[in-house]
Amino acid sequence: MTDKNSFDAEIGIIGYGPTGVSAANFLGAAGISTLAIERDKDIYSRARAITVNDWTMRIYQSVGLDDALKQGMDVTHSLRWIDYHGNELARLGFPPSDMGHARAYSIYQPEMEKTLRAGAERFSDHVKVRFGAEVTNVDQDAEGVTLEITDCNTGATETKRVRYVLACDGGSSATRDNLGIRLLGDTLKTRWIVIDARVKRWWPNRHVLTFWSDKERPVVDVALSMGNHRWEMPLGPEDKDSDFQTHDQIWNLLGTMGVTHEHVELHQHAFYNHHIRHAERWREGRVFLLGDAGHLMPPWAGAGMQSGVRDAQNLSWKLAGVLKGTLPESILDTYEVERAPDVERFTQIAVQLGRIIKQELTEEELAAMQPPPDAEPELPPLLQPPVIAAGWVSPGNAQAVGQFLPQPRAASSTGELGLLDHFLGDGFTILGADCDPSEAMTAEEKQGWEALGAQFLALRSADQHSQSDTDVIDIDGTLIAWLKAHGADVIALRPDRFIAAASGNLAVPA
Incomplete structure (x- = not known):
């Protein structure tokens, strides 16, 4: 039996992806004892997120990781929208930032996570990570939370006792389901293919983050860091995942953008659907939902992973104050109050950018987006500070x-x-x-x-x-x-x- 008056750690983190490992860094730097549980010891090999901005980099600066992370990142040059006839429809440069870092960086997510894990290891006296296990039950009471942890290889179970839990276990969060929290919103029907490749030979404007605007086949064409490149494009109404299993089939897609065997070596590909969804509440007692466990947005604004990092920072300093007795427990109620509007802001920016890329805006909507001729220049919503x-x-x-x-x-x-x-x-x-x-x-x-x-x-x-x-x-x-x-x-x-x-x-x- 677990003694409910004793604790194995102050904080339990379920999931050790970008959100979970970021939380481990923030809590470790604050000297808070933390136990993270993660099924997979190896970092997920597919690069999902593609960018971080100046706000996120400043967050990592707070725990001394900005310089190390930049070693695996490239400053993003600019954005452009073009059509398949080669016409440039619009271009967005990045003015200097007032946050001490570049406006945007392209990343290679596996390398970024590697650096974040190494960062958390600096706090090994406070942060412990249990790999090869998953949390199979969450039982909370007035004083803390008991986690049932199951070994993925042997099936053996044990319990650990913590005061609070951060559920960072992704869009299919078992913790969210365990708590009976509904995921509201929609999953869009269109199926998308993500193609990752290694660059062999430069092609014109490869460094510019390009959106191919088209009603039928819009594409995100982005240079990742460390010589990697990514394309994301929708499948047609009659297309199936099985139609794109071989490299030959994928080359047909890349060929429409002028990319051939000479330019890249194909690495891997995957399929997914866009989500516009959020949990009906982000807290249940002593358990909090962070990142994709609490909210999912389309990728157009590049803010999905970053929103999880921001969730983690917001909640971590508040938890540290509560646990140290300097802040009231009621401050934890401000987590969703503060973070949900920002997540909604970026979700709507993503939706609107998606409509532009897919050429869904009416002429009236396009006209409304243009500032008056005598208006003071203003940062576009994507670049405005929080x-x-x-x-x-x-x-x-x-x-x-x-x-x-x-x-x-x-x-x-x-x-x-x-x-x-x-x-x-x-x-x-x-x-x-x-x-x-x-x-x-x-x-x-x-x-x-x-x-x-x-x-x-x-x-x-x-x-x-x-x-x-x-x-x-x-x-x-x-x-x-x-x-x-x-x-x-x-x-x-x-x-x-x-x-x-x-x-x-x-x-x-x-």
Whole structure:
């Protein structure tokens, strides 16, 4: 019998794909004991995700993995839409990002997961991984969760006791089914084929992420990193998976885009359907659904895997605070409140991009997408920064609250240069623009943030003397200008770099 008053780990992670292994890194860095259970020891060989952006890379920067990950990534050059007559319909370049990283990177998912697993191994004192096993039952009570774990080779079972569970076991999540949580939405009927290849010889504009726009055969044509390439295209109404089992049959598809044996060596292919689905709720007691276990979207925005990574970061710092006794358990209720709108935003962007690629938009819809001639240039929705409209943020009308803080170059008072987050640490930070933020707060506000272990830092202009050893220098002046444009001299930053409170109401969120 398992003693319900003792625990084998604080957190149990079911599934060790990109979402699960990311959570292991975040929890390990926070010193939280974690047990991950994964059926397959080998990393899945097929590259499913194709991209990460500046927000995701900044998340990995928080656990010191950004440089290692970039070794297996390429900066994405641009996007274009073309037709089969060679006409370029539209092109989208990537302007410089204000988050400290390139706007977008192409990846090779197996290599990325390899780096993430190596990252989690840094925290082996806290993070344990059980390969070759699966969770076959989840039984929770008021104090914790008992996991029944079955060895995939022997069938032997054992139980482990944890306080909370992160279900990262994918779109067909057995945990979600075990909890009786329904998956709402639709699975589209059209069958798609994914073709992966290794590049042998360059062809024109191979580095540009290309969408072949066509009503019958739209194609995603994308350069993955490390010399890999990917095509995704729909099968016709009369086509079957069995019609495309041999390389000869697949070459017929690639030939329509001018790709031959001279250009690539075929590696593997697979078939799938697009999903627009989400779980009816993302939490059941002490069990949380993350990534594909909680939501599935079409691939057009490249945000499926990344949404799981963002889920993991959002929930991990909150769980760490709850387990350490600095944050109330009620903060866990803000997980879905904060993440669901962002997932829905990217889902709708993906749906709309899919309609463009498949030439489904009417002339009126296309016209509505064009900005007025005298309008200020604006980032397209795909590139706009995230924002939190509701959740763990202080109420009020401050424009800065809920915004994602830019990350420019900065310096320490001793002249060390780096990206801003390097000087902010990994907890809560109260930041003042050309002022000591502690002097701008009431005693109650200051005490509230001190109880969370927050540090108080002054952001100084580069043309001023620093006044304290803890001052941070705004090298280019862009961050002080950003704060003033958002009506804030002082902000309270969460560990994930969203602004929780700002001038006018600097109280710790309830």
